[in-house]
Amino acid sequence: MNEFELIHRLVADLPRNDTVVAGAGDDCAVLDLGLGDRWLLFKTDAVVEGVHFTADTPPEKVGHKAMARCLSDIAAMAGTPSSALVTIGLPKDFSADRVAEIYVGLKATAAKHGVAIVGGETTTNPERIFISIALLGTVEKGKCPLRSGAKNGDAIFVTGELGGSLAGRHLEFEPRLAEARWLAKHFQIHAMMDVSDGLAGDLRHVLKASGVGAELLARAIPVSRAAKVRFKERVTTTPPLVAALTDGEDFELLFTLAAKDAVKLKDEWRAAFPGVPLSCIGKITAAPGLRLRDERGVKELAAHGYTHFT
Numbered sequence: 288m289n290e291f292e293l294i295h296r297l298v299a300d301l302p303r304n305d306t307v308v309a310g311a312g313d314d315c316a317v318l319d320l321g322l323g324d325r326w327l328l329f330k331t332d333a334v335v336e337g338v339h340f341t342a343d344t345p346p347e348k349v350g351h352k353a354m355a356r357c358l359s360d361i362a363a364m365a366g367t368p369s370s371a372l373v374t375i376g377l378p379k380d381f382s383a384d385r386v387a388e389i390y391v392g393l394k395a396t397a398a399k400h401g402v403a404i405v406g407g408e409t410t411t412n413p414e415r416i417f418i419s420i421a422l423l424g425t426v427e428k429g430k431c432p433l434r435s436g437a438k439n440g441d442a443i444f445v446t447g448e449l450g451g452s453l454a455g456r457h458l459e460f461e462p463r464l465a466e467a468r469w470l471a472k473h474f475q476i477h478a479m480m481d482v483s484d485g486l487a488g489d490l491r492h493v494l495k496a497s498g499v500g501a502e503l504l505a506r507a508i509p510v511s512r513a514a515k516v517r518f519k520e521r522v523t524t525t526p527p528l529v530a531a532l533t534d535g536e537d538f539e540l541l542f543t544l545a546a547k548d549a550v551k552l553k554d555e556w557r558a559a560f561p562g563v564p565l566s567c568i569g570k571i572t573a574a575p576g577l578r579l580r581d582e583r584g585v586k587e588l589a590a591h592g593y594t595h596f597t
Contacts, residue, residue, distance in 0.1 A: 290595035314480050314494065315424070315435050320564055326431060328366045328424040332348050332357045336415035340458070345518030348458040350392025356483070357422040358400055358462035359538040363481040365471035366426035368464070370403045374419040375548065389418070400464060430471040432479035437497035441571040442541035444552070447564055449486055449537050451531035452515030454504070457536035469538055469559055474552055479542035485535040485592020493541070493575055495564035503569035503588070505581035508532070535593040543571055 288296075295497045298311040308326055309317040315328040336342060356370070361368045362446045373393060377386065397404050402422070446463055463481075470476050478493050486508070494501055505528060514530040517523045523530070543554065549567055556565045569580075 289537055302313060306461075307509060309431075309433055310505040312435075314360040315366065317364065317426070317431055317433075319428075322425065324428050325425040326428055328361055328364050328426055328431075329422075330360045330424070331359050331419060331421045332360065332473055333417055333419040335417045342415075344458065347392035347395070348389035349416075350389040350394070351396045352392075352458050353389075353404070353418040353420055354393050354396040355462050355538070357420045357462060358396070358402070358464060359460075359481045359483070361424040362462045362464045362467040362540065363424060363479055364424075364426055364431050365432070365467045365476070365479070366424040366464075367468070368400055368402045368422060368424040370405050370423045371397060372421040373404060374410070374421075375406035375407070376410050376417045376419075378412060378416070379415055381416070386416075389416075393418075400462070405588065427471075432471065432476040433496070434478055434480050434493045435496040436476075437478035437493050437499050437543045437547070437571050439499055439571055439573040440546055442546045442549040442567050442571045443490070443501060443503070443541070443543050443571060444549075444565060444567050445482065445486065445509065445539055445541050446566075447537065448509045448511035448512070449482065449539065450534045450538040451515070451517050452529060452534055453509045454513035454517060456511075456513065458539075460536075460538045463540045463563075466560055466563060470540075470542065473555065475545055477543045477545070479540060482537045482539045482541050484594065485533040485542065486537075487532040487588060487590045488535070488592020488594065491591070493543070494571075494575070494577060497571075497574075500572040500575040500577065501569055502572055502578045502580055502585065505579055507566055507568045509564055509566045509568075529590060532588070532590045533592050546570065 306318045315330040316326040320327050340349050467470050508531050510527045510531040514527040519528050576587045578585050
């Protein structure tokens with residue numbers, strides 16, 4: 288049983304109440320707690336030594352990654368982060384200095400994005416460190432794009448470049464908070480999420496939630512230089528395009544909007560975020576499935592992203 292099969296089983300009968308706008312299945316839970324024109328966003332995420340970082344990863348970067356992963360999910364909902372709780376599990380032989388340095392990274396990233404760290408928990412965990420962040424944020428009502436809103440004919444966009452994150456970017460990325468809020472303010476975004484498990488896997492979540500399919504254009508997918516270099520130097524046997532589709536931990540925004548708005552978006556984006564690439568990589572289709580168009584034609588895309596427990 289892989290990660291998503293397990294999730295499907297666990298969330299089948301979760302209790303709900305009348306505060307829930309969107310529960311399990313999006314990047315954040317969306318709750319209506321009577322905050323005027325704002326909804327509450329609620330997110331939790333964890334990083335585990337040996338899975339998301341190694342024992343020799345600089346501790347400040349571990350702290351940054353732990354906080355930034357949650358911030359990226361708030362960005363995926365076009366939200367503004369507010370407050371966080373930090374749970375850290377430590378082996379019995381932990382280094383207090385290393386833990387303190389992890390917190391240096393946590394606190395710096397939180398402060399940069401206006402997040403208050405308001406408490407948490409420390410506990411024992413055999414063998415390795417894990418850090419879990421619970422994060423609150425808010426979003427303007429009606430401006431919160433879910434995964435389920437993609438429509439037939441939509442253009443599919445992605446920010447930044449994809450693939451090769453293990454070259455270092457997975458520890459240093461900046462969550463696209465400002466970009467996401469700008470998108471929600473200036474355009475009708477139909478569906479959005481962040482790319483954490485690989486484009487091929489994450490786009491499938493949007494397609495499943497929206498009941499649609501998609502066709503990607505191979506030459507339009509923004510492959511990172513790191514992915515190309517890692518392949519050229521034989522650090523990996525994964526071809527650059529496949530890396531862009533499957534590597535994960537890019538933490539870029541993946542979203543759809545009406546095709547008629549695509550040119551306007553590209554023009555206005557260049558002025559608003561000149562240092563951040565934006566690529567139109569394909570279109571949403573009524574026919575289910577995920578296909579890739581290249582110089583040889585169109586074929587079903589077999590590649591998937593990263594999945595725990597496989």
